Amino acid sequence: MTALADLPINGASRIIYFGTPEIAVAPLQALVDAGCNIELVVTRPDARRGRGNQTSACPVKVAAQELGLKVSQSASDAIALVGSSNDLLGVVVAYGELISMDVLSVVPMINVHFSLLPRWRGAAPVERAILAGDETTGVCIMRVVESLDSGEVYDRIEIPILDTDTLVSLREKLLEASLPLLVNACIEGLKDGVAQIGEALYAKKITNSELQINWSDPAIQIDRLIRVGGAHTQFAGKRLKVVEARIVSESVASNGHGAIKVVSRHECEVQTGSGGISLVKVQPEGKSVISVDDWMNGARIKTGDLFD
Numbered sequence: 001m002t003a004l005a006d007l008p009i010n011g012a013s014r015i016i017y018f019g020t021p022e023i024a025v026a027p028l029q030a031l032v033d034a035g036c037n038i039e040l041v042v043t044r045p046d047a048r049r050g051r052g053n054q055t056s057a058c059p060v061k062v063a064a065q066e067l068g069l070k071v072s073q074s075a076s077d078a079i080a081l082v083g084s085s086n087d088l089l090g091v092v093v094a095y096g097e098l099i100s101m102d103v104l105s106v107v108p109m110i111n112v113h114f115s116l117l118p119r120w121r122g123a124a125p126v127e128r129a130i131l132a133g134d135e136t137t138g139v140c141i142m143r144v145v146e147s148l149d150s151g152e153v154y155d156r157i158e159i160p161i162l163d164t165d166t167l168v169s170l171r172e173k174l175l176e177a178s179l180p181l182l183v184n185a186c187i188e189g190l191k192d193g194v195a196q197i198g199e200a201l202y203a204k205k206i207t208n209s210e211l212q213i214n215w216s217d218p219a220i221q222i223d224r225l226i227r228v229g230g231a232h233t234q235f236a237g238k239r240l241k242v243v244e245a246r247i248v249s250e251s252v253a254s255n256g257h258g259a260i261k262v263v264s265r266h267e268c269e270v271q272t273g274s275g276g277i278s279l280v281k282v283q284p285e286g287k288s289v290i291s292v293d294d295w296m297n298g299a300r301i302k303t304g305d306l307f308d
Contacts (some may be wrong), residue, residue, distance in 0.1 A: 002101045002105045002147065003105065003107055003141070003143070003190060004104055004105065004108065005025075005082075005104065005106050005107055005108040005195065006086055006108060007089070007107065007108040007143070007190050008086050008087050008088065008089050008111075008190075009012050009189045009190055009191070009220060010038070010189045010215070011186065011187050011188055011189040012087060012088065012089055012186050012189075012196065013087040014037050014087055014088045014089070014191070015031060015036050015037060015038050015039065015088075015089050015090075015091055015186060016038075016039060016040045016041075016042065016079070016081060016089070016090045016091070016107065017038055017040070017041045017060075017064075017076045017087065017090075017091050017093075018041075018042045018043075018075065018090060018091065018092040018093070018095040018099070018109075019041070019042075019043065019092070019093040019094055019095055020043050020044045020058045020059075020060050020094060020095055021058065021059055021060070021094050021096070022059040022222065022228045023061055023093070023171060023175060024059070024060050024093040024094045024095075024100075025059050025063045025296075026179065026207060026261070027091070027093045027112060027118075027158060027175075027178065027179060027182055028041065028060060028063060028064065028067075028093075029063065029067075030179040030182065031091070031182070031183060031186060031191065032067055032069075034185075034186075034187060036186055036187070037109060037147070038067075038069050038076065039070070039081055039088075040069075040070050040071075040072055040081060041050060041060065041061070041064035041069050041070065041071045041072070042072050042073070042074070042075055042078060042095070043057075043058050043060045043061045043064070043071065043072075043073055043095075044058060044069075044073065044075065044095070044096050044097060044150075044281075045073045046058070046073070050083035053215075054171055061073075061120075069120040072300060073076065073173060074210075075097070075099050075100070075103050076102065076103060076205075077108050077303050078090060078103055078107045079107065080102060081107075082106045082107060082242065085175065085236050088107065088108070089108055089109070089186060090103075090107045090108065090109035090144070091110060091111075091112075091182065091186065092109055092110070092111040092112070092144055092251060093112045093182075095257050100187075101146050102165075102281060104110060104145070104146065107143035108140055108156065108281055109143070109144060109184060110142065110144060110190070111141075111142050111144045111149070112119070112139065112140075112141060112178050112182055113139070113140045113141075113142055113149055114126050114137070114138075114139055114171070114174045114175075114178070115129065115137055115140065116136065116137060116138040116140065116156065116158065116198070116202070117140045117142060117149060117196050118149075118196040118200035118201070119196050119198070119200075119201050120137075120197065120201055120202070120203040121148055121149035121150065121198070121200055121201070121202050122148060122149060122202045122203040123203060123204065123205045124203045124204060124205050124206055125137070125203040126167060126174065127203070127206050127228050128201075128203040128204075129161060129170075129203075130165065130167060130170065130224050130227055130228050131224050131225065131228060133220070133224060134161055135157055135160065135161055135163055136158050136159065136160050136161060136206065137158075137174065137203075138156055138157050138159050138174070138177075139156060139159070139171070139174055139177050139178040139181060140153045140155070140156045140159040140181065141153065141155040141156070141181050141185050141204065142154065142193075143153045143193055145249060145298075147188050149198075150195055150196060150200070152192075152193030152195050152196070153194050153195075153196060154185060154190045154191065154193045155181045155184070155185060156181075157177050157178075159173055159174055160163040160210050160214060164227075165227065165231050166227045166228075166229065167227065167228050168229070169243075183260050184280055186273045206212045206228065206229075206230075210225075211225065211228075211230045211231050211232055212231075212232055212233070213226075213231050213233045213307075214231070214234065215257040215258035215271070215272055215307060216257040216272070216274070217272060217273050218235075218250070218273050218274040219247045219249065219250050219272040219273075219274060219275030219276060219277050220246075220247065220250055220274075220275070221261035221302055222272055222277055223245065223246070223247050225279065226243075226244070228247050231289060232287070233307045233308070234307060235299070235305075235307050235308060236299070236308075237308065238284065238285040239285040240278060240282055240283070240284055240285065240295075240307075241282060241283040241289075242281075242282055243281040243282060244279075244281040245278060245279050245280050245282040246278050246280060247275060247276070247277060247278075248269055248275070248276045248277065248278045248279070249275045249276045250274065250275040256271045257271060257272060257273055258271065258308075259271045259304065259305040259306055260302075260303060260304065260306065260307070261276075261294065261303050261304040262301060262302060262303045263274055265293060265296070266292070267292070267308075268292050268295075268296055268301060270307065278301060279292040279295075280292055282295050284298075284299075
């Protein structure tokens, strides 16, 4: 079995940063602000975004270039920077691709993971924590090993999940909490890690079909889906995204799943399998996000109408 490269226990004087999306920009900036020497930034290749065939750089690549840092789009380029001194550390934040043992055997790496491992290993830990109704989540600074998110943990912090937290707000909290942990790990070094204990749950990416609202589900579960973002339903044969909503009751059972009740000019309730949901903001197909007032006026919603 190929061994992992030794970690710099007394702090890293050279860092290779692996990251791709917007959430990985702030940790890179924090390391630069702390005076860390970022020798290379590795991102995923430029991708096609939006319409047309043109490709564009990911947020981390854009940020790295603005900071004057060297950028690569191949993890194997990190191998060339390995020297004889034990002062190099790879930092992984939402890189989006498994790193091979060819690299891990020569470049020691840590990862910033947004969950309390071993719960919610994988690509969508924050989304899965919200959907599962978890009361807490957190950040782990962990060793990158060949098996997905299973390395020993060097530092962690717990964060409560509020009933009002959305995917965006919870990610912001986790990101803010992660920065001092990461900077400390890089500057002060890594002490003895702790093996992950407990049941491992895997956080698969959220699929579009999972985001389709099933109005026979309880109100509390539909509310969680809406808070994750992208939840959608059908009305009059067209897709309608539910951007924001609130629970008006949790335990009133009914067979009229998806039935609309117009409470006033400004409030539109929907019956679920248990309880009711009051819509606040929606996004009709092909249009911008609007208030429920504007949607009701434009679509001429009336009590008794049903979501498809």
